[in-house]
Amino acid sequence: MSVELNHTIVHARNNRESAEFLAGILGLAAGAEWGPFVPVATANGVTLDFATVPAGPITAQHYAFLVSDDEFEAAFERIRQAGITYYADPRMALPGEINHHHGGRGLYFLDPAGHGMEIITRPYGSHPVTPGR
Template sequence: MSVQLNHTIVHSRDNRESAAFLAHILGLETGAEWGPFIPVDTSNGVTLDFATIPAESIVTQHYAFLVSEEEFDAAFARIEQAGLTYYADPHGKQPGEINHNDGGRGVYFHDPSGHGLEIITRPYGGFPDETARASS
């Protein structure tokens, strides 16, 4: 078996709020609570397990999601409908814009716990076959 990322724990101020936020933006479902975790499964089999911890203990992380063009349109519409501030760059110097890196589209925004989230339609330095895979 090859090595694969199976799951990661995402620290949050409120695991339900953060899991529901991500699931809503990406058009996914939250899973059943399991111990201290609220899971959100992605289509490539990786689960993000949201866990509530004290706010002062949260270290901001970055999570990037490769999506199809159609999924980008839907997620971006939900970002705009929620009135979220979004950026074309990870440093927040291009607010209200999307990027077109590697011939695709990308946007950065924050979740309720302050984590940096990103949706992209092409992987950085990506190849067309990887984009096609994201569309399926």
């Protein structure tokens, strides 16, 4: 059997709120609560299991989602409609902009727990680099 990522746990202040936030942006569904988790399943079989951490700090993580051009457009529209601040860069120095890395489009935004979320239409390294850039 080849090794595949099956699931990861995402800490949140409110597992339902964070799961529904991400699922809503991506056009997915948040699943039924299973023990302490609210799952969001992706098309490639990886599940993000949101778990409530009621006290103490949450270490911000980064989650990147590869989406089609149509899915990007739909998610981007939901982000704009919700008034969510988005950025072209992971340092969040370019608000209100998207990037065109790797011959595609991408953007970054924060979820309710402060995790950095990224949507991209082309995987990193998928576009040839022009010499001198």
